Amino acid sequence: MEPPMIDISDVSKAFTLHNQGAAEIGVMRGASLAVAPGECVALVGASGAGKSTLMRMIYGNYLAASGAIRVGGLDVTKAAPREILALRRDTLGYVSQFLRVVPRVPTREVVAEPLLRLGAEAGEALAKAEAMLARVNLPERLWSLSPTTFSGGEQQRVNVARGFIHPYPALLLDEPTASLDGANREVVLALIEEAKARGAAIVGIFHDEEARARVCDREIDVTGFTPGRAA
Amino acid sequence: MTQDNPLLDVRNLTKFYGAQIGCARVSFDLWPGEVLGIVGESGSGKSTLLNCLAGHLPPDRGEVIFDTRAEGPKDTLTMSEPERRMLGRTDWAFVHQHARDGLRMGVSAGGNVGERLMAVGARHYGEIRDQALDWLGRVEISESRIDDRPTTFSGGMQQRLQIARNLVTGPRLVFMDEPTGGLDVSVQARLLDLLRGLVRDMGLSAIVVTHDLAVVRLLADRLMVMKDGHVVETGLTDQVLDDPQHAYTQLLVSSVLQV
Numbered sequence: 148m149e150p151p152m153i154d155i156s157d158v159s160k161a162f163t164l165h166n167q168g169a170a171e172i173g174v175m176r177g178a179s180l181a182v183a184p185g186e187c188v189a190l191v192g193a194s195g196a197g198k199s200t201l202m203r204m205i206y207g208n209y210l211a212a213s214g215a216i217r218v219g220g221l222d223v224t225k226a227a228p229r230e231i232l233a234l235r236r237d238t239l240g241y242v243s244q245f246l247r248v249v250p251r252v253p254t255r256e257v258v259a260e261p262l263l264r265l266g267a268e269a270g271e272a273l274a275k276a277e278a279m280l281a282r283v284n285l286p287e288r289l290w291s292l293s294p295t296t297f298s299g300g301e302q303q304r305v306n307v308a309r310g311f312i313h314p315y316p317a318l319l320l321d322e323p324t325a326s327l328d329g330a331n332r333e334v335v336l337a338l339i340e341e342a343k344a345r346g347a348a349i350v351g352i353f354h355d356e357e358a359r360a361r362v363c364d365r366e367i368d369v370t371g372f373t374p375g376r377a378a
Numbered sequence: 379m380t381q382d383n384p385l386l387d388v389r390n391l392t393k394f395y396g397a398q399i400g401c402a403r404v405s406f407d408l409w410p411g412e413v414l415g416i417v418g419e420s421g422s423g424k425s426t427l428l429n430c431l432a433g434h435l436p437p438d439r440g441e442v443i444f445d446t447r448a449e450g451p452k453d454t455l456t457m458s459e460p461e462r463r464m465l466g467r468t469d470w471a472f473v474h475q476h477a478r479d480g481l482r483m484g485v486s487a488g489g490n491v492g493e494r495l496m497a498v499g500a501r502h503y504g505e506i507r508d509q510a511l512d513w514l515g516r517v518e519i520s521e522s523r524i525d526d527r528p529t530t531f532s533g534g535m536q537q538r539l540q541i542a543r544n545l546v547t548g549p550r551l552v553f554m555d556e557p558t559g560g561l562d563v564s565v566q567a568r569l570l571d572l573l574r575g576l577v578r579d580m581g582l583s584a585i586v587v588t589h590d591l592a593v594v595r596l597l598a599d600r601l602m603v604m605k606d607g608h609v610v611e612t613g614l615t616d617q618v619l620d621d622p623q624h625a626y627t628q629l630l631v632s633s634v635l636q637v
Contacts, residue, residue, distance in 0.1 A: 165625030165628050166625060166629055203620070203621075208620055210617060228599070228613060228614045229412060232412075247595070249596050251571065
């Protein structure tokens with residue numbers, strides 16, 4: 148078996164709320180998980196169980212209190228900021244539920260940005276962005292507008308287009324089909340299947356059970372990583 | 379210049395105003411292509427730090443080691459004055475909060491950009507004018523305004539002109555003091571987009587001082603939080619803002635008004 152692309156071992160996480168009596172809230176303990184290239188693992192568990200927290204720790208957005216999280220061999224819990232920036236640029240993609248962009252930047256440039264950051268020539272990056280926007284059925288008249296005023300489903304497709312425009316070897320997907328209708332959901336599921344076929348290791352959160360059953364190889368219930376509960 | 383050296387390596391930089399701390403024992407490094415944001419309230423020492431880094435204020439202690447093109451890493455604080463001034467005209471640039479502090483208000487827009495080129499030895503009038511035109515275009519100032527003085531420009535245009543004047547010599551490190559402060563939000567967004575594009579396309583490194591957390595989230599790769607002259611927290615920008623560890627950073631982040 149190939150070595151895992153994403154390898155999480157014995158990770159814990161607590162939040163200390165300094166301005167609320169320094170309350171310390173333990174949210175995760177003993178989290179372990181390995182994802183091989185070409186594999187898609189779904190994180191499941193009730194709201195608040197820690198699915199997003201674990202995903203954010205893999206991305207380096209939240210700090211882990213202990214343990215190791217290796218993505219493509221780099222331990223993000225100990226890596227320098229510039230190593231995590233390079234990881235996010237080259238290796239680790241993230242399709243968030245939320246769209247955070249500079250206002251007034253046209254959608255096609257928002258989608259092309261990951262390629263521009265990788266040093267792609269502007270014309271080529273924009274052409275690829277347009278092809279991807281067409282694939283997720285975003286009407287062409289929207290491409291030159293900023294996505295900040297788009298509907299939820301349209302913004303989600305912009306996020307999907309941006310997350311799949313570069314063939315990242317590792318991908319994090321946070322509810323990638325949540326606000327999509329049937330046809331667009333199908334497009335996103337096909338993109339996920341293609342990413343798996345080219346060997347991407349994927350960790351995802353899907354409330355959409357059918358989608359989960361179709362693209363995920365395994366489910367991990369993060370409730371097992373809740374502190375104070377027998378794992 | 380190699381990939382293995384940080385562009386800037388700051389060690390223990392300390393500045394007092396009498397008995398008062400300006401900034402104390404600040405250390406960090408900055409790598410090529412990185413944008414570092416420095417946030418904190420008024421009086422936190424962020425502007426003092428920026429001015430010490432850029433050579434506008436003499437610090438009391440510490441080192442500011444810059445990876446020079448010719449001689450590799452060198453402490454800019456012990457450089458000779460002419461050498462440091464040359465750095466300020468070539469590899470370094472400083473974007474002031476108030477454009478009028480960084481522009482010559484009595485000189486035309488084209489002259490403002492051309493002047494910096496002449497300071498590094500450009501003499502051919504046609505080439506200087508061509509480069510000035512190219513840069514005015516990049517910062518979205520119409521060619522027809524090249525002979526107008528910045529006094530006739532709006533605040534946002536003045537700020538874009540200041541950026542053109544600073545970047546025309548192809549610097550490797552840009553210091554920015556509240557670059558979007560005092561501008562309308564719509565103008566801010568356009569300026570942020572422009573700065574991001576320039577940083578990405580020119581491979582610039584930048585140090586941006588601001589009190590605006592929304593600006594750093596969109597512009598900076600890394601963040602340094604200052605309070606009472608001390609650095610209290612550093613890290614990836616999104617990590618510091620979304621999972622702040624220090625009490626002060628938590629207060630700062632939770633105090634932002636939502637729109």
